[in-house]
Amino acid sequence: MATNHQNTIKKTFPVLGMSCASCAISAESIVKPIDGVIDASVNFATATLAVEYLPNKTNPSVLQKAVQSIGYDLLIENEATQQETLEAIHEKNFHLLKQKTIWAILLSLPVVAIGMFAMNIPYANEIMWFFTSPVVLWFGKDFFINAWKQTKHRSANMDTLVALSTGIAYLFSVFNMLFTDFWHQRGLHAHVYFEAASVVIAFILLGKLLEEKAKGNTSSAIKKLMGLxxxxxxxxxxxxxxxxxxxxxxxxxxxxxxxxxxKIAVxxxxxxxxxxxxxxxxxxxxxxxxxxxxxxxxxxxxxxxxxxxxxxxxVGKETMLAQIIKMVQDAQGSKAPVQKLVDKIAGIFVPIVIGIALLTFILWLLLGGNNGIVHGLLAAVTVLVIACPCALGLATPTAIMVGVGKAAEQGILIKDAESLELAKKINAVVLDKTGTITEGKPKVTAIKWLNEDTLAKQILLSIEKQSEHPLAEAVVNYFTDIKDIQLLSFESITGKGAKATYADESYFVGNKKLMADNNISIDDELQQQSDQWSQQSQTVIWFANSKKNLAVIAISDKIKETSLAAIEQLKAMDVEIYMLTGDNETTAKAIAEQTGIEHYKAEVLPQHKADFIKELQSQGKIVAMVGDGINDSTALATADVSIAMGKGSDIAMDVAKMTLISSDLMKIPQAIKLSRQTVATIKQNLFWAFIYNVIGIPIAAGILYPINGFLLNPMLAGAAMALSSVSVVSNSLRLKWKK
The missing domain is CATH 2.70.150.10 (Calcium-transporting ATPase, cytoplasmic transduction domain A)
Incomplete structure (x- = not known):
């Protein structure tokens, strides 16, 4: 494993042929040790491999060969044709799976009818064998092929369980059919279990068909976006x-x-x-x-x-739509922290189940009396059938896929599953003022000059033209009838303003702190005007030369219509709201009072925003930072959950884990509610996946037999296994219709 990650390539490839969570673990474990691979992660629900590798040490073809060696495949076409190829493959596989399922069910029906109601008709065993053989050996052949490939790599997955259970039931029945005397001589009846072998295959194929259809619905948000x-x-x-x-x-x-x-194309x-x-x-x-x-x-x-x-x-991959699609795909393919634990369990699940099945057989052999060997084999087969890890593997990623897709449809872009899972825990939200609470379209409402002259206006315009601050743009837009002039020098002073030189004189534009730092005396008349504007929640900018103030400028930035309602909703959700601004104390206080924000800090420099977030985190708070500018990027990177405004700077959006495309604060309580719903769905899914196995496996092993003589039929176990996966995916899909 390389440690220098500077020239790595990150790519996502579709993985073909996976059937359960253990398959994902197998594919991941075969790729990770490859020389040159920095990190690899396989997501079962999205059927993708996200890999970071060194191009001088490995390439997609090497990764593909490794994955093919254990029975799966990797689609390594270029991104332009990948989606179409993938859809064509899925369509073909779904059609093939549908045909297999229909034929398996049709051929299993006479086997069940004879096995349950007409065991004594002439040649009953031979007829059942005739109908079962194509189901097990043809329609179910992929289970055996994949199980053998896994075995060669000392691995096991769902295919291993299906191949073992149906293979044992089929071979045991063939033996009993051909050598009936073997059991008769021992005083036992030669039972056959062809119906168990064929119906289990049929049910598992039906479960996979329903699962594929349901999984297709979870990614409908991506399809909608692509169709735009x-x-x-x-x-x-x-x-x-x-x-x-x-x-x-x-x-x-x-x-x-x-x-x-x-539709607009680009x-x-x-x-x-x-x-x-x-x-x-x-x-x-x-x-x-x-x-x-x-x-x-x-x-x-x-x-x-x-x-x-x-x-x-x-154009192409650079458009906002293309980037949104990529972001949603990456987020749907990313793993939530809870999934890491599930992956560990899935990795050891199949070997444990095989161990339980063997133990079940041995216990029945020792304690089961005359029918111990028959009951033992049946119970072992039932344990292998019922303990499918599919439901476990689908529990988290299907909920994440639906949650991220639903968020995208509502104009909330979520970069990864971790931030979606963590958002429900947010109990402190830090808001930037300009462009976040306010519209971010500041306008000059008034200027008071001590001695108004054209040169001073030209110098002020020239300084603000070179500044990147949003307030500077307001000044530039105000002076439409003035021409700028050539300055000798210009210097931006972070968090305070700007300094420039013209004709051997220094000029300053910025806040009051900049004036104090340069020992510029504040004129009483301008101070009075400044106080009056600040109390009206207007931002004040000072303009001075090296000796005295020349003017004071009032800039107003309207509060967004939805900011007040969003802040009220967050407070109702027991979330503390903090406002940080570089503006003066009076203006900050006025904005805070208008929006109902109790905690605020004025005259905060960009580097101090991150320090304030660390301070909140040290108090045990889960902090969300909401900002829109370059000056918010450090604070965004420091926060537990970072939220950028879609109309803000590209840097803020690059750093943030969530982006609100419309820059509407009402999306924040929506995102928190969606996070709570998604995490609740994950917990429900995991509960049902675990409880299903915790209850199902002991019953399959025959724990109820000594009490009431009940032994679970492998056919019912197959139906229950199929139902468990479908129920988990269906529960995830319920997220779509929740408000």
């Missing part, structure tokens, strides 16, 4: 002519025409025309958004009545 991309677009050529081309042929800079009712910016666009599948917001010149449009959104032309800015 049109196959073709109308390209506007340089001469003004229109040409229909495939979406793959679109390049950055191309001009594309969008007609009424059409991300871009409107050049001409205007229309309302339905962005609900990306943002979860039902109200269409008006798009005019210079407005951004996104792939997958639906144009309403108007038509417009836009320039392509992001």
């Amino acid at each position: 991309q049109p196959k073709t677009v109308v390209l506007i050529l340089p001469d003004g002519q229109q040409k229909e081309i495939a979406i793959e042929e679109v390049h950055v800079g191309d001009t594309i025409l969008v007609k009424p009712g059409e 991300d871009g910016i409107v050049l001409s025309g205007n229309s309302y666009v339905d962005e609900s599948m990306l943002s979860g917001e039902p109200i269409p958004v008006l798009k005019t010149t210079n407005e951004k449009v996104f792939a997958g959104t639906i144009n309403q009545k108007g038509s417009f032309q836009f320039k392509a800015l992001k």
Whole structure:
């Protein structure tokens, strides 16, 4: 295993042919030791291998050969064709499985009828053998082939259990049919159990068919998102002519025409025309958004009545839709912390079950009297049939898949299963002010000058043009009739403002702390005006030269309509709310009072936000940080659950584990509720998976026989096993319809 991870490649490959959680463990354990593999994780529910490897030491072909050696396969095609190939394979496999299941059931029906009601008809055993053989040896042959491949690698999975149980029942019945005298000479009746072998195969195939259908429904969110991309677009050529081309042929800079009712193909910016666009599948917001010149449009959104032309800015894998699909796929394929424990159990589950089956046979042989060998074999077969690890393997990942998919449909992007599981424990939420509680569209409402002159305005505009702070943009937008000038120098001072030089004089734009740090005297008249604006919850910026203040600027950023309701909901959920802002004390207090936030800190520098989160964590709190700017990235990385605003900076979204596409705070209580529902579903699934085996295995072994003479029929065990997997997946699907 390599330790230098600098030049590694991370990829996700579909795994074909897995039938249970133990299969996932087997595939994972065969890939992990390969030289050059840093980390590997196989998810049974999504049937994917997420692997990080060193390209100079290994490659996808090596990984594929390793996985093929134990009976599975790896799809290593490029991502563009992978999905289509995968769907075609799944469609073919589902059709084949359906045919196998139908034939297995049809051939098993006469076997059950004879075995249960007509054992004494002539040639009964031979007729049952005739119908059972194709079920076990043809429709069930994959179980035996895969079990043998596992055995060669000293491993075992569900196929091993099915092959052992049906194989023993079939061979034992064939022996009893051919050598009836062997038992008669010992005073016993030569029972045959062809119906057990054939029906178990039929039920397991039916269970797998239902499971495949149900698992297909868990990833419906991905299919919906993928269906949002049109196959073709109308390209506007340089001469003004229109040409229909495939979406793959679109390049950055191309001009594309969008007609009424059409889906937007790639991300871009409107050049001409205007229309309302339905962005609900990306943002979860039902109200269409008006798009005019210079407005951004996104792939997958639906144009309403108007038509417009836009320039392509992001195409292919770079579009927001493509990134959302990738993020949702990665999240659905990631493992929740609870899954790690389940994986360990699944890894030793099959060998333990085989051990219990052997012990059951031995105990029946020693204590079962005349029929000990027959009852022992039947009980061992029933133990092997009923103890399928499928339900255990599906319990967590199916719930995660549905939870992540549902979140995506509501405009909440979740990066990994861990943050979805952890969100339910959040008891402290730290909110940034600008762009999080407020709209993040600050506007200059007033400027008070001591001595107003054009040069001062030009210097102020020139400084703010070079600043990256969102408040600087408000000042730039205010001075539309002034031209900027060439500064001699410019320096950004984090958390305070900016300093610049023009004509041998220094100028400062920023907060009051910047003024104090540079010993600039505060004018009484400007101070009075500043206090008045601050009490009205407006942000105040000071402008000065090296000697005195020149002006004070009031900037207002409207509180979002939903912020108040979201904060009230979080408080009702016993979550403490904290607001951190670089703004002054008076403005921060006014915003806190308007939104009902009891805990707030003003004049906080970006590096101190992370320290504040650590302080809350040291008090035992599970902290969620919600921010939108570059200055929030350290705090986001420090928090237990990090939430970025979709309309914020790319860096914030890269760092955060969750992204609220619409930047609506109401999505936070929604995410916490969804986390609680998902974790509750996981617990229910695990309870049923465990309790099923805890109760089922002892009954299958014959624990009730001494009490009331009850011995579980292998056929019923097969039906119960199929039902357990389907019930777990169905319980996960219930998440879709919960509010």
